[in-house]
Amino acid sequence: MNIEIVTIGDELLLGFTIDTNAAHLARELAALGVRIVRRATCGDDADSIATAVREALERTGAVITTGGLGPTADDMTKPAIASIFGRGMVLDAAILQSLEERWLKRFGHELPASNRQQAMVPEACTILPNRHGSAPGIWLEDAQQRWVAMLPGVPREMRGMLADTVIPHLRDRLPAGGPVIRARTLRTANIAESALADKLGKLARGVNGLSLAYLPGNDGVDLRLTSYTQPARETEATLTGAAQLVREKVGRFIYGEGDDDLAALMLTECATRGLTLAVAESCTGGMLGMRLTAVPGSSRVVQGGTIAYANAVKVRELGVAQGDLDEHGAVSEPVARAMATGARLRFGTNIGIGITGIAGPDGGTPEKPVGTVWVAIDLDGEVRAVRAILPGDRSEIRYRAAQLALDRLRRAFERDQDPVGWTARG
C-alpha cells in the first residue's frame, strides 16, 4: 500500500517547530509494509490544506494528516478536508459531552467557548477516539474507498491514535506476506563511532545483506540493522542472526536493544539482586537521580541522593576529605571514591554512585580539560573508579557523565573493567 503524509502547520513550514510526527509515522508504517511515497508540509490556511490533501488523495487515494485539530484560532483542517469530499460540518453531541466532562473533571471548570469547535466534525465521518487529549481524530472515506485520516499534531496524541485505531485499520486492508521494513537496534555506551567500525571490520558496512547504520547520541552509539525486502514472518530470524554476529564483535560495549534505557536496566538489575542505591552528584547536579527516578517503580531501589555542587557540601554531607580536595582537586579519583562511599553510608544503601567532573565551558586545564569526569561505584563496600574525557558541550558532557556512571554500575555487576571508549587513558 502506498500512502502520502501531509503535515499541517505554519510552525513546520517556517521551521518554528520540528516535525517529529512525520518520522514516527514513517517508522510505524514501514514496519507494517506501508510505503510512504511522498511527504508534504503546508501551512494553517484552508486553501493550502485542501490543495495539498486533494493532490495527495488523487495520487494514492490514501492520506494521513497531522496537526490543525487543536483549540486555538489556526484550526481549519476538518472543514478544508471535508470540502474535498463534498461534506459539510455537524456538531457531534458525544464529543461535546466528553469534552465538557473532561474539562470539569480535569480543571474544575466549564469548557471554554474556544474549545467547543473541537466537537464539530464532517458529515458521515468515523470518529477516532483520542486517549491522550481533547481533540478526536477523523477518518473520512468515499465510495471509491479513498480515505483521509486526520490525526492531532501533539505527538503523544498522534502516536496513541495511530496505534489505537489507524494501524489496526490499515492492517486489515493489507495483503499478507508482503515485504516489510523491520529494524533491530543494538545500543552501545562509552565507545566512539569509529572505534565501533574498527571492531566490526568486514561487518562495518552490513551484515548478512542487512544494512548497518551508526546512530551516535548522548546515550552512546546505536547500531541499527535493517531488513528491507523480507516478509514479516522471516525478518525476525534474520535480524536475530545478524544481531548475534554484531554482538560477537562488539561484546560488552553493548548494553541493550531497541529503546532499552540503561537507567531502567540497572534498576531492574538492582531490584532483582535486592539492592538499594543512592547517588552523589557534582557536575551532573541531579541528572543521574532524575534519570533513575524517571522509571516508574524506581522507589523500590532509589532511596535518594545528595547534590553536592559546592565543595563544602562534598565535605560536610559526604565526608570527602578537605585534604583530597586541596591536594587532588574536586575532579579526582579520591574525591569520586569518597562521594560514592559517602552516599552509600549516608543513605544506608548497598550502592553509592559518585560523579565529579568539568562540564565546561570554563574550568578546564591542560591536565584536566573540559569533559574530564571521574565516576566511582561503591557496591557493598567494593569501590571502582574510572576517568573519562567526554566529548561535546556542557549538556552533552553532563548527560554522558550520567550515562557513564550507569554503564560503570553495569560493569561493576559484571566484575568487568574494560576501558572507557572515550579516551585511551580512561
Next chain:
Amino acid sequence: MNIEIVTIGDELLLGFTIDTNAAHLARELAALGVRIVRRATCGDDADSIATAVREALERTGAVITTGGLGPTADDMTKPAIASIFGRGMVLDAAILQSLEERWLKRFGHELPASNRQQAMVPEACTILPNRHGSAPGIWLEDAQQRWVAMLPGVPREMRGMLADTVIPHLRDRLPAGGPVIRARTLRTANIAESALADKLGKLARGVNGLSLAYLPGNDGVDLRLTSYTQPARETEATLTGAAQLVREKVGRFIYGEGDDDLAALMLTECATRGLTLAVAESCTGGMLGMRLTAVPGSSRVVQGGTIAYANAVKVRELGVAQGDLDEHGAVSEPVARAMATGARLRFGTNIGIGITGIAGPDGGTPEKPVGTVWVAIDLDGEVRAVRAILPGDRSEIRYRAAQLALDRLRRAFERDQDPVGWTARG
C-alpha cells in the same frame, strides 16, 4: 533569494531519526529573507543524492544539503555532488592534518583509517570550517554562480557552520530592504493554552496584523508573534509594540522572551540579590537541581540539594515530621513546606525549594489524582506553598513540576500569589 534544501540520510527517509536540521535552516534563512521553496529528503546512495541535488540546482541554482559527511560507511555526498559539477575528488592536506591533530589531542591516539576519507574534497571547492566536529563542510560553485553548500548532519555542527560561514555568505548576496520573516516569542508558565486565548480576547487571533501562534510545551505555552511582510529595519519596532499589547493582557504569567530559560533567569535573579539556593526533591528526583546546574556559573548560587525519594530520607535528611507523613501523606502542604525549610537549613542557604508530587502512572487517588504536586519556596524563612494538578504523562508531570517550582520562586520574588493556571483550586 529562493533556495532548496536536501536532507540526506536513510534515517530520515524511514523516520529512524527526526530531521531537526530542516527546521533550524528554515528558521534561520527566513529571518534572513531567504525563501525555502522546496524540501526533499533522500537516502544514503550516490544516485538519489545526485538526482535530488541536480533537480534542485536546476530549479533554483541554490541548494543547501545536510548530512552524509560523517566517518562511517554510508557517506557518498561529496563525490555524488562533485559529479554534478563535473569535478573529481582530491585529498586536502590541511584537513587531514587538522583531523590527525584533533584525534591525537582529543582521544590520545592516531586517526583511524575510517576517518581519513573525511579529508577528501571536490576539486576547486571552498572548505567550510567546522568548529564543532571533525567533518568540514563544502561550498561548490560553478561559472554561472550556481552553488551547493554541503553541511554536516550532526545538528550542533550544522548550526555552527550555518552561522559561521553560510549566513554571512548569503547576506552578502541579498538585496537590502527586502521583506524578512521575524518572530518574537513571549514565554508563559503555568497557564493553559485556552485560558491564554480567553485572556487575550480580540488579540487571540493576531496583533496589529502580526500572526499569533500558541506553542504549548513542557516549559509552558509560548506565544509567538510573527511578521512576514516588513523589511528588516521596520520589523523590530512592530514586534515590540505588539509584544507590549500581549503583555498587558497576559500579565505576570509571562516570565520571559525568546529562548529564555526560567532556571537561568532565576539564577541571575538570585545572583543579583546575592542569594544562595538548595533544593529538596521527591517526585522530580533531581530534575530541578539538574536544570539549575545546567546553567554555566550556577555554582555561585546553587550549593546543592537532597534527593528525598524515600519517606525515611525526607524525615532523616530534611526534618519532615513523621506525623505529617502519616496524617497528610507525602504529597501534602506540610511536607512540601518542611522539605523547603529543611533544604534551606541543611545547606545553609537563603532559599530552599521543596517539591513533592504524584508523577504516576500509579499512586493516584480520587483526592490526589496523578499530576498532583505541592511546591514550597522558603525565602529567608518566609515559606509559600502551592498545589497544582499537572497534565501529561510521568515525564511531562515531572518536568512541569520543576518548571512550576522555578515559577513559584519567581512569584516569591515578586511577592505575588497569582493562582496556578493548571487548576482552579491551586
